[in-house]
Amino acid sequence: MTDKQKRQHLKTLGLAGAGLSLWSLNGCSSVSAVATSSSDAADDVLWQQADAIIASIAPTSFAKRDFVITEFGAKVGIDSSDAINAAIAKCASAGGGRVVVPAGRFNTGPVHLKSNVNLHLQKDAVLSFYAEPERYLPAVFTRWEGVELMGYSPLIYAFEQENIAVTGEGIVEGNGSNTQWWPWKGKWKHTPWQLDAKTDQANTRTPLFGMAEAGVPVAERVFAQNYLRPPFIQPYRCKRVLIEGITIRNSPFWLINPVLSEDVIVRGVNCVSHGPNSDGCNPESSNRVLIENCLFDTGDDCIALKSGRNNDGRRLATPVQNVVIQDCMMRAGHGGVVLGSEISGGARNIFARRCRMSSPDLDRGIRIKTNSVRGGLIENIYIRDIDIGEVKDAxxxxFFYEEGDAGQHLPQVKNLHISNLRVQKAQRAFELRGFERAPISGVSLHHVQFNQTASIGVLENVAKIDQVDLTLNGEALQL
Structure with missing residues (x-):
């Protein structure tokens, strides 16, 4: 590779200029890199940043003290809410430790974590949450589809806490079903429930979004009749968060949803929920996030990175950034690794590697969804070593998601680089749909294979793609 070719390749990857410096995790310093003699070596230099992000995440640490919920009155098969929250309060006041859920099925309402508390579920423990909306009041400061409001408490919630965790080999059960929580979605796919216009989420969703566009203060975004299902686990404005080992089932809404949080690790979690909006892990406007060794088998996106919807996202203006996704397995879902659609605050420095995806019910592999009402700058997105078995669109x-081209905030994609992607079976290789006035650009595809693929798909308003070694059904592909 000539020096000119090296410069061009690094420019494509977003590393040219400024002495090939890697961007800072905090936005104020840089780590210098050395140019190499091949495109693969240049990729390796770039992926050092993923390792740097992981190394920069501040870990949790807990005192070696256990507070077993049965010692506070929790019993199998009865309402143990008071006992669990009493154990959390005692643990926090003692300086922290583990609140332990032993083997057995314990019923509870919302659980609010406090600083320095690790909620630990032992093997064969099930923490089963009531599907009774009134238990999740009074309202708390939360975010729903990228818009802040005073809403139902998430099932496991923490607000402005530090050093918190949910760990163990046990199960948290949300009890979402075709008769509880999920029917509030209204019409959905084949709609496996009786529609009821009175409880349709649109009755709350529409006025909430209107309030956000009008700039109504969050404290006034309160609804006497609220049909917005709560997420399962939501750390809000928290620092040092660990979610590890547990299985999450049948969530009312999104499963894991860190919002405006820092130093978040989601490791070895099984996300199994096939209801509406059962997104597996949705970090919103969060910084320094690691998602690794997780299983996603969901009714919506497996992992979706977000940063706020429309005016509310621009008001907070906080991107989701410095995220590493690695060694995960995606089965059913609307998308495997996804950015958007609530992406108005932007996304940057996102890495995904060594993931496997496959299911007849996996709609999309790598997905960006946005529009000109959302806007948002999506930049420095790097994806490599991904194996997709079966998928509809790879x-x-x-740019035409939901509202489409109906606003004045043009979405931007810069430095999206996909390399070493192998697709065994797909209906379509691509769905790339930009605007005529703002075509998709800044995309590079290196060493990408599409096998048993019915069609190339849709390429609409796409600027030149930097491509190396693309094949479709064994034949060289030139876009």
Whole structure:
């Protein structure tokens, strides 16, 4: 590779200029890199940043003290809410430790974590949450589809806490079903429940979004009749968060949803929920996040990175950034690794590697969804070493999601680099749909294979793609 070719390749990857410096995790310093003699070596230099992000995440640490919930009155088969929250309060006041859920099925309402508390579920423990909305009041400061409000408490919630965790080999059960929580979605797919216009989420969703666009203060975004299902686990404005080992089932809404949080690790978690909006892990406007060794088998996106919807996202103006996704397995879902659609605050420095995806019910592999009402700058997105077994659409960038081109905030994609992607079976290789006035650009595809693929798919308003070694059904592909 000539020096000119090296410069061009690094420019494509977003590393040219400024002495090939890697961007800072905090935005104020840089780590210098040395140019190499091949494109693969340049990729290796770039992926050092993923390792740097992981190394920069401040870990949790807990005192070696256990507070077993049965010692506070929790019993199998009865309402143990008071006992669990009493154990959390005692643990926090003692300086922290583990609140232990032993083997058995314990019923509870919302659980609010406090600083220095690790909620630990032992093997064969099940923490089963009531599906009774009134238990999740009074309202708390939360975010729903990228818009802040005073809403139902998430099932496991923490607000402005530090050094918190949910760990263990046990199960947290949300009890979402075709008769509880999920029918509030209204019409959905084949709609496996009786529709009831009175409880349709649109009755709350529409006025909430209107309030956000009008700039109504969050404290006034309160609804006497609220049909917005709560997420399962939501750390809000928290620092040093660990979610590890547990299985999450049948969530009312999104499963894991860190919002405006820092130093978050989600490791070895099984996300199994096939209801509406059962996104597996949705970090919103969070910084320094690691998602690794997790299983996603969900009714919506497996992992979706977000940063706020429309005016509310621009008001907070906080991107989701410095995220590493690695060694995960994606089965059913609307998308495997996804950015959007609530992406108005932007996304940057996102890495995904060594993931496997496959299911007849996996709609998309790599997905970006946005529009000109959302806007947002999506930059420095690097994906490599991904194996997709079966999927409908392999790579999707769609500027026409939901409202489409109905606003004045043009979405931007810069430095999206996909390398070493292998797709065994797909209906379509691509759905790339940009605007005529703002085509998709800044995309590079290196060493990408599409096998048993019915069609190339849709390429609409796409600027030149930097491509190396693309094949479709064994034949060289030139886009």
């Amino acid at each position: 790579i999707v960038i769609n």
